[in-house]
Amino acid sequence: MVMSDSPVSMHNPGNDALSEAPAAPDAAAQKQMEQAYAQMKRKMAMAEIGKNIKHKIMVLSGKGGVGKSTVSTGLALALAQQGHKVGILDIDITGPNVPKMMGLDG
Secondary structure: HHHHHOOOOOOOOOOOOOOOOOOOOOHHHHHHHHHHHHHHHHHHHHHHHHHOOOOOOOOOOOOOOOHHHHHHHHHHHHHHHHOOOOOOOOOOOOOOOHHHOOOEEE
């Protein structure tokens, strides 16, 4: 994405002259603005997806190795067997265990 494609623009509040164009941001500032814009778009997309999810169940613990992924997988499988549409969002920092438990590769 280039700056002209981004809705983020630079504004210099001390510059009231209409004839002067705002100074172009340096590469680091432009990259930071584009990353902030991309993050905002992701958050908005996730919020929209969340509106379509009827029930959310969170399995969490402050301690590792207590079986959170095992419980999540078992719960999802049990609900799916009852005919419910299910999905698992595995945000385990140490590694995605749910795909391993489901026998998924790639």
